[in-house]
Amino acid sequence: MSPAERLAEIGRTLTACLIRMRVHQRLIDQRTWEQVQSILQKKPRLRASNKRAKTPAQLKGLLFGPEGAAFSPTHRRKGDGLHRYDVSQTVLKHGTG
Template identity: 50%
Template sequence: MLTKTGRPFDKGALYRLLNNRTYLGEVSHKGKVYPGEHRAIVLRELWDRVHAILQESPRVRANQNRRQTPALLRGLIFGPDGRAMSPTHTRRRGRLYRYYVSQAVLKGTADDCPVRRLPAAEIEAAVIDQVRALLRQPEVVVGTWRAARAEAPDLTEAETLATLERLDPLWDELFPAEQARIVRLLVERVEVSPSGADIRLRLEGLASLVRDLAGIGAETRRAA
């Protein structure tokens, strides 16, 4: 998503949007706020609730987001035995440690299990890095474009490539819940083994994301 000036819509742009009192029907001038002549489009109650959250420290909000966001690879990551690995966590000395654990470990039959436990943060970061690399592969771009044309026949291969390239630098600006939504949209399955992780993408999910982002980009250009 781009702002009206053509820049990526990052957290800074979001915070400026959330602090724009124009939506309350007010006008700011030289540090003072006055009633505007236009109607409010945001309820005062909603504004107050949002700003109560914004007054919390970024660290507190980040911890709350992590607690409320489901494990990024829940239901998507599978061990060498073909069974799903379950997210779990433990807390030591006030720190939270997250893992994905094989079903064999959970059932006490892990004697011959080659992959018993994986640090969640490490495997999630590795999967995200691989996904971002795959999105740049020509065969993935072409496959996504062909899948997206079913509902967006005017979409070009160049537009598909540009949209996928735009997603990469935006990733780190997304909130954890939005990252989880996109991962579930794009990733069909992650199979881990002692030699690494194999990721299977969902081209129909990629196509849906490209159609959404391309539509947003077109609307932004028209508004500008």
């Protein structure tokens, strides 16, 4: 059982217990619950890679500097080649010094 499946099971069990105790009402309708669960059934890396596949910057949104600033994809051309790399937003805005 995957971690997502385990969490879903825990959520259903907890919800069932709370409903039996009449402590709370449903926060979302059943249809929304099922839609979310179907999304969570996909492996997290596949869900994320679908989003990243639309850009040549495969690491976009995954890299952050020690100060928490995101890294931005950039590139340079040398001869016939294209070299892609990521640079910290802090360096881009304020320089290295």
